[in-house]
Amino acid sequence: xxxxxxxxxxxxxxxxxxxxxxxxxxxxxxxxxxxxxxxxxxxxxxxxxxxxxxxxxxxxxxxxxxxxxxxxxxxxxxxxxxxxxxxxxxxxxxxxxxxxxxxxxxxxxxxxxxxxxxxxxxxxxxxxxxxxxxxxxxxxxxxxxxxxxxxxxxxxxxxxxxxxxxxxxxxxxxxxxxxxxxxxxxxxxxxxxxxxxxxxxxxxxxxxxxxxxxxxxxxxxxxxxxxxxxxxxxxxxxxxxxxxxxxxxxxxxxxxxxxxxxxxxxxxxxxxxxxxxxxxxxxxxxxxxxxxxxxxxxxxxxxxxxxxxxxxxxxxxxxxxxxxxxxxx
Numbered sequence: 001x002x003x004x005x006x007x008x009x010x011x012x013x014x015x016x017x018x019x020x021x022x023x024x025x026x027x028x029x030x031x032x033x034x035x036x037x038x039x040x041x042x043x044x045x046x047x048x049x050x051x052x053x054x055x056x057x058x059x060x061x062x063x064x065x066x067x068x069x070x071x072x073x074x075x076x077x078x079x080x081x082x083x084x085x086x087x088x089x090x091x092x093x094x095x096x097x098x099x100x101x102x103x104x105x106x107x108x109x110x111x112x113x114x115x116x117x118x119x120x121x122x123x124x125x126x127x128x129x130x131x132x133x134x135x136x137x138x139x140x141x142x143x144x145x146x147x148x149x150x151x152x153x154x155x156x157x158x159x160x161x162x163x164x165x166x167x168x169x170x171x172x173x174x175x176x177x178x179x180x181x182x183x184x185x186x187x188x189x190x191x192x193x194x195x196x197x198x199x200x201x202x203x204x205x206x207x208x209x210x211x212x213x214x215x216x217x218x219x220x221x222x223x224x225x226x227x228x229x230x231x232x233x234x235x236x237x238x239x240x241x242x243x244x245x246x247x248x249x250x251x252x253x254x255x256x257x258x259x260x261x262x263x264x265x266x267x268x269x270x271x272x273x274x275x276x277x278x279x280x281x282x283x284x285x286x287x288x289x290x291x292x293x294x295x296x297x298x299x300x301x302x303x304x305x306x307x308x309x310x311x312x313x314x315x316x317x318x319x320x321x322x323x324x325x326x327x328x329x
Contacts, residue, residue, distance in 0.1 A: 022191075023042060023043070023044060023048060024039060024040070024041050024207070025045055025048035025049065025052065026039040027049075027052050029056065031059045031177075031197075032197070034198040036196065036197050037196040038052050038055050038194075039193050039195075039196070040055075040185065040192070041191055041205060042190065051185055051190050054185065054188065055181040055184065055195065058184050059180075059181055062173075062177045063173075063177070065090065065092065065093055066096065066169045066173050068116060068167070068168045074087075074090060075167060075168070078160060079116075079160070079165075079167060081159075082161075082163055083162055083163030083164070083165065086159035087158055087159070089156060089157070089158055090156075094158065096169070096172075097113070097149065097151065097158060097167070099280070100172060100284070101151070103172075103281070103284045104146040106300070107285075107288040107300065108261075108292075109145075109146065109261045110259065110260075110287075110289075110292045111260075111288040112145070112146045113167045113169060113172065114143070114145055114146055114148070114149065114160075114165060115144060115168065115170075115171070115258070115260040116166035116167055116168030116170075117141075117144045117165045117166045118140050118141055118143075118144055118258065118260065118263070119139065121136050121137065121140050121263075122247070122254075122256075122258060122265060124246065124256040137262070137263040137264060138263060141261070141262065143165045143166075144261075148160060148161040148162055149167070171283060171284060171287045172280055172284050174197035174198060174279075175278070175279035175280040175282060175283030176280040178196075178236070178280075179202060179236070179278050179280050181195045181202075182195050182202045182203075182279075191205045192204060192205020192206055192207070192208075193205065199239050200236070200238045200279045201232070201238070201279065202278075203236070204234045212231035213231070213232050214230065214231050215230055215232055216228070216229050217229075217273055228310070232275070235276065235277055236276055236278055236279035236281075237282060238273070238274050238276075238283045238285075239271055239272065239273040239274075239286060240272050240286040240287050241272070242255035242269075242271070242290075246265075253314055254267055255267065257287060258291075259291045266290045266291050267314075268294065268313055269289075269311055269312070269313055269314065270316075271311070271312045272286045272309065272311050272312075273309065273311075274286040274289065274308070274309050275308040275324070276304075276307045276308075281307070282307075289309060294311045294313060294319050297309070297311065298311065298319060298320075298321055301321045302321050307321075308320070308321045308323060308324040309324070310324065
């Protein structure tokens, strides 16, 4: 299953009661089955709470639309009709699927929302004692393939060609929700804040003391230490990692992030952090780089404008894209 691990990001925020008639307020809650930390800068606590409530309502709306667990969602309706008939969907979901297909093409299928079709033969709960059989691995991805998503622009319909095929937004949905919440708050005049969706972070503006928001990247080889402190200026940052969820056979470490093209888990990387203009893009690319590997992944990142990447391999070595500057701690 192509899904994300817990974040290695520790958000460092300087809170102030009141500076220049502005306050910082943070609320932590569970949305989309994950922890969300929503931080806003506002003139007073009443305004800040109203802003956060607005963000929560937007994230909840998105969850109802894209959730594959809700039988009444548009996504579930598309999945239920796989191999049967096209389903007319909202412009929002249609556009999200279209962008997801675009990222699939960009990453040669390392990212694929049809990963939801995979048979779950890999277990990362400590119960696996041997690798699955090769034929089982091959069969597990038989219904995976973004090429079998048929979009009709004129009718706004989505059709999954293969019976039993499914789409899911586990590797992009929280990033998209963070983007939408940020856009909404900005449109309502909120001058600064952070939407942190379990490590899918989107920022805008500055802290009340005038400084940029900062993020500390934790070294997964030693979770008590951070190796870099980086400013984030009106952008998103997402980390995917496997330091807690992996299996090891014959000396090879297999991540819980599975290549949707082959059915085999990713190897060679412990964590990937991606900086991008949108959390949706950073979310998808973080998972993709894990699957593509450090050489191919960094090459692909270096071709994308305003996108940067930090990779930590299984030996603890740090690899970065061409234009990122790291101030090591």
